[in-house]
Amino acid sequence: MRRGRSGTHRLGPSLLWLTLAATLVTLWPSSAEAYPWMIRHGYAKCNSCHTDPSGGETLNSFGRLQADQVLETRFGDDTAPKKRREFLWGAFDLPSQLQLGGSYRIMSLLRVENVEDSRVFPMQADVYGHLMVDGFRAGGSLGVGKVPAGSPHVRPAQITRNQGDQFNLISRNHWLGWQFPDLLVRAGRLNLPFGVRIPEHVLWAREATRTDRESDQQHGAAIAFTTKKFRGEVMGVAGNYQIRPDDFRERGYSLFAEFLPTSKYAVGVSSLLTTAQADRISLSADQTLRHSHGVTGRLAPVKPLVLLAEANALLQTDREFGYVGFLQADVEAIKGLHFMATGELLDGGQVDGTPAIKGAGEPRLGGWLSINWFFFSHMDFRVDAVFRQLSDITIQSQFHVYL
Amino acid sequence: MSTSDAIRTAGRVSAAIALAIAVTVASSGANASPTFPGELQDVLDLPCAPACTICHKDLNGGLGTLATEFGRNMSLAGLLPTRPSTVAGATQQLEDPIGTGFVDQDGLPLCINPPEGATVTADNKCDGDGDGVGDIDELRAAMSPGTADDTDVCAGPAYGCGARIEPRSDLDGGAAFFALLAALGLFARRRR
Numbered sequence: 385m386r387r388g389r390s391g392t393h394r395l396g397p398s399l400l401w402l403t404l405a406a407t408l409v410t411l412w413p414s415s416a417e418a419y420p421w422m423i424r425h426g427y428a429k430c431n432s433c434h435t436d437p438s439g440g441e442t443l444n445s446f447g448r449l450q451a452d453q454v455l456e457t458r459f460g461d462d463t464a465p466k467k468r469r470e471f472l473w474g475a476f477d478l479p480s481q482l483q484l485g486g487s488y489r490i491m492s493l494l495r496v497e498n499v500e501d502s503r504v505f506p507m508q509a510d511v512y513g514h515l516m517v518d519g520f521r522a523g524g525s526l527g528v529g530k531v532p533a534g535s536p537h538v539r540p541a542q543i544t545r546n547q548g549d550q551f552n553l554i555s556r557n558h559w560l561g562w563q564f565p566d567l568l569v570r571a572g573r574l575n576l577p578f579g580v581r582i583p584e585h586v587l588w589a590r591e592a593t594r595t596d597r598e599s600d601q602q603h604g605a606a607i608a609f610t611t612k613k614f615r616g617e618v619m620g621v622a623g624n625y626q627i628r629p630d631d632f633r634e635r636g637y638s639l640f641a642e643f644l645p646t647s648k649y650a651v652g653v654s655s656l657l658t659t660a661q662a663d664r665i666s667l668s669a670d671q672t673l674r675h676s677h678g679v680t681g682r683l684a685p686v687k688p689l690v691l692l693a694e695a696n697a698l699l700q701t702d703r704e705f706g707y708v709g710f711l712q713a714d715v716e717a718i719k720g721l722h723f724m725a726t727g728e729l730l731d732g733g734q735v736d737g738t739p740a741i742k743g744a745g746e747p748r749l750g751g752w753l754s755i756n757w758f759f760f761s762h763m764d765f766r767v768d769a770v771f772r773q774l775s776d777i778t779i780q781s782q783f784h785v786y787l
Numbered sequence: 788m789s790t791s792d793a794i795r796t797a798g799r800v801s802a803a804i805a806l807a808i809a810v811t812v813a814s815s816g817a818n819a820s821p822t823f824p825g826e827l828q829d830v831l832d833l834p835c836a837p838a839c840t841i842c843h844k845d846l847n848g849g850l851g852t853l854a855t856e857f858g859r860n861m862s863l864a865g866l867l868p869t870r871p872s873t874v875a876g877a878t879q880q881l882e883d884p885i886g887t888g889f890v891d892q893d894g895l896p897l898c899i900n901p902p903e904g905a906t907v908t909a910d911n912k913c914d915g916d917g918d919g920v921g922d923i924d925e926l927r928a929a930m931s932p933g934t935a936d937d938t939d940v941c942a943g944p945a946y947g948c949g950a951r952i953e954p955r956s957d958l959d960g961g962a963a964f965f966a967l968l969a970a971l972g973l974f975a976r977r978r979r
Contacts, residue, residue: 501869532822533836536846545947548836549825552947591847625948632944664944666845667838735844741851744844774851776869 420580421690421714421722423682425454426647429615430581435483435514435523437568437608438617438640439581440597441557442485442514442523456758457720468761472787486511486787494779506530507782510556516563521570524558536665540624541599555626557601571605573626577617577640578654580680580694582712584768588730588750589694592708593656593676594665595638602634616641621658634658634674642680652680654696666735674700678709690714698732704745706733712752720759726752741774748773762786823848826871830878831926835941841926841933855933856905856915857922860898864889864913881913882923 422433430439433447443451452469467474471484478484489508495501510527529538530551541554561570575581578595585596594600606619617640623633636659642652657675662668678696685691695709710728717723727750734745742748750772758764768780824836839848842858850868853859864880867873880889884896884907891897898905898913905915912921915932922932931938 495869498869532825533828534822534824534839534846539944539946542947545945547945547947627944627946628948629944662944665847667840667943735854738844738854743851775849 419455420582420682420692421684421716422450422454423648423650424684424687424690424714424716425450428642428644428647428650428682429610431608431610431615435516435521436557436575437610437615438575438577440575441487441512441525442483444483444514445480452761455720456761457718473762481516483514484511484787485513487784488786489782489784491780491782494781496777496779498776508784510554511787512557519563521561521563521568522559523561524572525556527554527556528552529554538599540627540664541601542626554599556597556599566609566611568608569605570608573601573603573624574606574619575601576621576638576656577606577608577619578638578656578676579640579678579696580652580682580692582692584726584752587710587726587752588728589696589708589710592698592706592730592732593678593696594674595656595676602638613644614641615644616652623660627664631661631669632664634660634664636675640680648684650680650682652682654678654680654694668702670701672701676708688716690716700733702736703733704736706731706744708732720757722754722756724752724754724756726754728752743774750775823871823874826874827878827926830875831923833926833940834929837926837931837940838943841931841940856917857932858915860905860913860915860922863897878923882921883911884913885911 420439427433427450431437433443433450434440435442435444448469465474471478487508487510489506490504491507492504493502508527509529510525512523512525514523515521528551529541530549531538532549533547538552538554541556543553543555546552555573557573557575559570559572559574561568561572575597576595578593579589581597582590583597584590585598590596590600602619602621602624604619604621604623606617608617609615619638621634621636621638623630623635625633627633636657638654638656638658640652640654642650644650655675655677657673659671659673661671663670663672663674666672676696676698678694681691681693683691690713692712692714693710696707698706698708700706708728708730710726712724712726715723730743730748730750731746732744734740738744740746750770752768752770754766754768756764756766762785764784766780766782766784770778770780822836823842824839827833828836839846840854842855842861843849843852844854845852853862860881861874861877864877864884865873866877880887881898884890884898885894889897891900896907896911896913898915899907905913906917908914908919908921910921912924914920915922916925916935918925918935918937920928920930925932925937926940929939929941931940
């Protein structure tokens with residue numbers, strides 16, 4: 385190894401091996417985005433690190449600093465180059481008004497009882513950005529997605545119009561806004577403010593309320609506020625204009641508010657009510673009123689442990705009363721290495737005219753055991769063992785790179 | 788770190804990511820399995836992949852969520868959860884239960900007796916919704932075999948707001964292999 389280039393010279397091969405190792409492990413057997421367990425570090429307010437006031441996607445410069453300092457495992461190197469935390473590992477400088485980012489995520493899904501049906505697929509390939517000039521703000525994402533025909537995922541975020549299993553250009557969010565002191569007013573396609581903004585988009589609490597960040601965003605206008613003890617967002621939902629015809633567009637409101645008595649504890653409430661002429665998921669041609677109301681909690685009683693909880697009531701036309709919730713314990717054993725246990729419960733309500741089944745008229749239980757390792761700058765690897773009643777046991781492995 | 792070092796580092800990082808992507812794409816083709824709607828479309832040469840709701844209560848599908856007699860009939864005829872390859876055999880049984888041996892000890896089609904009392908057509912084809920048209924004939928006409936009101940199985944929401952990209956074949960293993968070679972070449976060049 386030659387003098388003068390040793391820092392970067394070492395970096396290349398080790399980076400390659402780390403990347404290869406993670407990729408191969410992924411192939412053999414779900415970002416720095418919206419990690420509610422960052423409350424363990426006293427970061428209870430999402431806008432400390434994200435350009436979205438409710439968390440997710442683009443990091444601001446402080447978020448990149450924290451990702452570098454508290455998120456990742458360090459291998460005896462506490463003096464990582466400052467540039468490394470920047471967009472594309474500091475390949476080039478960006479003006480201070482512009483933040484760029486991106487996420488690439490590949491997943492393997494192994495069905496323990498049916499190994500031959502296991503799959504490997506790219507789960508996310510997005511770039512995103514945020515511009516702030518004085519009070520004016522603009523943000524958005526652009527990516528590609530490919531899912532089978534009929535999938536409830538990715539489709540609602542499509543820009544291009546392939547309805548089969550071809551690649552599509554997608555935009556999960558895009559918005560324009562104005563920043564006031566403690567207030568952000570914006571309009572566009574936005575993440576719905578509801579519940580705990582966790583990265584596990586297929587968790588029942590996100591699926592049943594249709595509030596995940598994968599593709600459940602809607603067009604509308606929102607006001608977000610952040611004060612010392614409170615934060616929240618209220619959104620008027622105008623419908624998803626990347627779905628047609630208009631009958632399938634849901635209109636109503638979604639809101640979330642959280643009280644933070646200390647930097648380590650937070651309790652919140654969520655509420656959502658929408659109506660549509662037809663339902664996108666059940667394909668019912670009848671007018672569908674859907675609403676969810678619930679509570680959330682985040683607490684870090686001791687630094688290695690964070691507890692996240694959410695419970696929601698579910699009400700929908702043509703269904704009995706239902707409910708959904710989860711409890712997750714996250715233990716950061718060593719810096720960057722997380723062990724998680726999650727329990728979830730779902731009864732979406734018995735559908736009129738059909739027998740009660742687990743998850744629709746009867747309670748259905750699920751559990752996740754997860755390991756998430758932020759093993760290198762801008763990279764993490766995650767394995768989840770998912771146990772759900774009425775489902776095969778699955779091992780989900782994912783490798784994630786954020787730019 | 789100087790600007791040139793940063794550029795070199797970014798180059799190597801890019802090469803490593805390209806390599807990971809190439810390896811992933813190369814293997815995904817080998818491991819990907821078609822889904823039930825896609826398999827039904829292929830087997831019956833349908834104009835679209837029918838919605839999951841011809842069998843399930845909603846688009847999320849999943850075990851224990853069968854909501855139509857057609858879905859139950861397919862299950863009875865040998866369709867196995869998470870095994871799209873069993874679609875072809877099950878459709879043959881529903882189309883010709885007597886000819887394929889999908890019968891009970893009295894020689895009657897097994898699809899007559901699911902819990903909700905499904906029936907057969909005059910020519911002994913399984914007819915889950917009891918509208919007088921066989922399930923598979925209905926599907927071939929793009930009508931839902933799950934409901935008697937002749938719902939179009941290709942109806943439903945359409946997605947996207949802009950240009951439509953013409954269908955093209957997926958990346959095959961060869962293309963992925965060359966992508967992998969290109970990534971390796973890029974990396975090797977960066978190392979020099």
